[in-house]
Amino acid sequence: MDQDELDRRQRRFNGIVLLILVLFFGRLAWFQVIAAPEINAESLKARLVERNIEAVRGNIVDSEGHILATTSFSWDVNIDPVNVGPVVLTINDQKVSFTKEQIAEKIAGILRIPTESILSKMTGLGRYANLKKSVSASSYTTLKNLDIPWIYFDRKQSRHYADGAVAGNLIGFVGSDGSALAGIERMMNSCLAGTDGREIYEQGADLIKIPSSVRTITPVRDGSDVVLTINSDLQYAAQQEMAATVRRLKADWASAIVIEAKTGRILAAAEAPSVDPNRPGAVAEQNRHTRIFQSAFEPGSILKAVAAATAIDDGKATPLTRVTAPDRLRMPWGQYINDSEIHAPEKLTLTGVLKVSSNTGLVQIGGKVDSATRYEYMKKFGMGSRSGVNFEGESSGQLSNYKTWDKMTDKVVMFGQGVSLTPIQTAGIYQAIANKGVRLSPILVDGCRDKDGNTTKTAVEAPVRVISETSASLTMDMLEKVVEQGPIGRTARIQGYRVGGKTGTAQIAEGKGYGRLHAVSFVGIAPAEDPQFIVAVTAYKSRTVSNSLGATPGFVSVMKQVLKTYAVHPSTTKSKKLATNW
Amino acid sequence: MSVLRAAQPIRPIAPRRHLRPVSSVPAPLRRPRQAVSVRSAVAAGTSKSLAKKVIYGLVTVVVLNLLINLLCNQSIYKISELKRESSELSTQAQIVGQQVDSLRSPQNLANSARALGMIVSSNQVFLNVRDGKVLGNAVPASVSNANSVSTNLIANAAMISKSDPTKFAQAKKAKLELPTVNSNSTSVIPANTGSTKVVLPSAGIPASPTH
Structure with a gap:
């Protein structure tokens, strides 16, 4: 070559x-x-994951920062039926084989559901069967530690109410899907809910998130906390007392409201029966509401304080204005107004009228004020309009225009018939008297506090001057005599303190007339020399005691707790001398 | 590429080198190509050592890159593992937290107090610590003047743990066995205060010397 x-x-x-x-x-x-862009895009597509980041719902806390509602996690337990089979578990370092029936029995014990239902779900060729929803953290941990390969869990948010039914009727509850259904949960949903976030990231073949690849599309914003004015200890004590009242009176329900006179803050709004938000289904439907804001009924004699204060403020009467009160008073048009008891005509002052709660005496003095003026005063006392709380489903009560009142209604409204009020409206009237004649918008929700601690205060309606300071003081003096000397009122006395208040035994409208059962109530203010707290107690449809004697023990107990909680010192002065008879 | 070319200075076609030694004298570069000048040989030698440096540099960069990648990947798995651990711990925290919530719920406290034979006093009595005055009627609480309700009547489905009243007696006993204040002393300060020291365990929070 x-x-x-x-x-x-x-x-x-x-x-x-x-x-x-x-x-x-x-x-x-x-x-x-x-081809690079195409290949890159395809590769990225395989790696990219877009996911929703669920916002954590905020807490509901009381005035002391005690958490009443919070978000925790629960788990849905699911199985993969097609892969169900015997399982080898390590027990005390020894491998033990279990049949699927034995495993089913184990699961049944942990989840407290029948074995048969688990076994029936284990069969089939599906890839998903739910064994139980919303399982607690401890059951989840126990089950997870068994390490059964064909069992898997879905974590989800759930609401936890550590104190159960304490303030349950106020807090409300959420549905199993987390939607707010009642109470503060629903009313303050926009504060509590937050907004979900969204992010995109790349993940490796073994589903590992590549940290540098995370890209936030929408940042997650967790919900804020709702701060209530409620003191949960006081709320508990009041609820205990109301539960006992319902038992004692065999009543449909009972409520107690505690309001701070000078601020309008609601310190307790207790009801019995009350819903436990952890398990709303455990009580009857009618007991899942908030009657304090939602139930309006004729208040009865409790409203006499309004008629008396109006007459004084309008210059038509003083606490010593005299009247002769028979047990039955014939109206010029032939109808009668009756007192609750048969008695000989009594020579009473206006103070005396309140003391014995005389209907006939009151309509004579109260009637000196014309209807239009009385109507205006009633409106200023908050009747006929919702309280400033604007609670979920709140009732405005009923106060029809005085022009529509017939001759009889014109009289009976003075002692609380022909009008209806919610318990919060009733308490509001006495708050105005206690606060030198200025009615404040009651506050239940202090504000919405974000995670940085900035609180957005709840908007409060402007205060309303209802009666003059002097009129308020004179009304207070009269109310004190009710508790000092009144036949029922004196059962509301609290040793060492000056207390003012008024009893109420209201008939309950049924059909066209009134039913046999009553709504018995007592609203009291203490200490009378410097009014600080209002406690309003109502028991609806009492079956054992048909007058305010049913409500005063509850009042005394709750008021004592209030005075103790806020360390109010015993009174050192005596009440004014006011004649009740002449 | 330029490194290879620098190593072959006698190739007839002189490349435009990307890397060349910086010379203060520009003239030799413009000399005729047929002769191998001393200066270009020196330049070739310098280029060789530079090439070495560059190769070493490149290798180091690649190795470092590899190492960093490796560490990064390990960290990713570590992060993932720690996240899983954190989630497990928060589940544990939830369980324990809810137990604490149960134990301190008013329902449990009311029942425990009752089990201990405690009664709610119905009298408000205040002691003014400044002047020692007692405000109110100081009468011992008794069943007859106690507030009407003492048993818990309020439902709580979240109560997963309850206090065990049978353990209260033991707790009481244990407390009695602790050293007591010398009753003969007029001072309210315990006699053995001087010998007590704050114990600082290695784990952190100092143990209180309070009995």
């Missing part, structure tokens, strides 16, 4: 190598340059 041949072969070989190189290079260029 000569040199030329060698050179030729060498050149051919070089040419082939070059060709291969060119081909390789071309292919490389194809992948790297021309």
